[in-house]
Amino acid sequence: MNERPDVDSGKLGELYVRHADDAVRLAYLLTGDRALAEDLVQDAFVRLAGRLVHLRDPDAFPAYLRRTVVNLANSNFRRRKVERTYLERARSDVAGAATRAPDGGVEDRDRMWQALEQLPARQRAAIVLRFYEDLPESAIADLLQCRPGTVKSLLSRGLEGMRGQIRGDTDE
């Protein structure tokens, strides 16, 4: 990554091999859909391909990629809001019948995952960027184009929402 990225397919391919794994994992955590995550990351690489010649600092590519993935995931959420609302309703019907375990086992993680999936896109993005990417609040604010105080609020409400969701599932 110390050399300047170029627009030919060799360089783009090299960047893909180097950074796609991290990008797909992030996209997957942001969307909850592995196939969609793959598509978003490919879209992100295609978008960035035209801008690589303008990239002054090659080391900045991962940050550009992360920003593009977050933006694409948020756009995708907005586009699929209606569909998602329907799926959430269907999922809540099934959740009641799901097997649950009282301790922190597989079922517990599934409940947490479902709770994460039901958060609004920005709360979910804030949680993923904070607890998976380990980004400081200022960097998250920059990515989500909001103030650091808003990030605190998104994190707090997101975690509270997950807690409430898990508690609700357990009480049923």
Place this chain on the structure above:
Amino acid sequence: MSDMDDRVRDLLRRKADDVPPHRDVPPSMIRRAHRRMAVNGAVVGAVVLILIGGVFVGFQAFAGSPPVHPLGNPTTPAPHPTATHTHTPRPGASHSPGTVSSPSPPPSGSTTPARCSLAHLKIAEVGSNGAAGSIQVEVSMRNVGSTSCSLEGYPGMALLAGTTQLPTTVIRGSSVVVPAIHPRLVVLSPGRSAAYVFGYSDVPTGNQTCPTSTGLEVTPPNAYQHATISFQSTACGGVLTTSPVFLGLTVPTS
């Protein structure tokens, strides 16, 4: 809170580990990237072409617009015959007597012949008369081109001492030696002449100075460029009162 943080952190790490590694570059992605770059290049090219075209059209429009005359170069007939124009000295104004600088653009959309530029005209002093401190000078403009051209309005002038411009004030109107002449369109067929007269005083008024001039810059009406003719004078205050251009060399009577 920290327990929840840890649980969320653990959840995200485990879920991320579920994603298999990517080793192969999808050919479809490379094709899409190439298409996108081609489209971007085409868009940038189109924008550059539009900008270049816009600049070219703007330049053409500017070059074809009616001239904006510099200070001291009288243009079309003045609404008030006694309008005063002060000639601001311009650096580097040096021309051999009777020579021309360059042609000025003709007016667009006119049914009359094109405006006489310096390329059409030979400018010369016809003669001077003086009495009681007031001097009248007549200057001719002969069409030396092969096509007709037109003049209308007042000329511009600046006195020269060598190659240095002297402070000059041009008054459009009449005086004791300059008859009142109404500005008219003058059409000059090849070989014909127009003229104008101007007057000045060589007797100072108040604390006026009367610098000695050796030359005169003459700018035809509606022209940008001037010709320089030999002109010996001691015009007090650099004040010149001029008539508009008229047809022929005979000074009309007011």
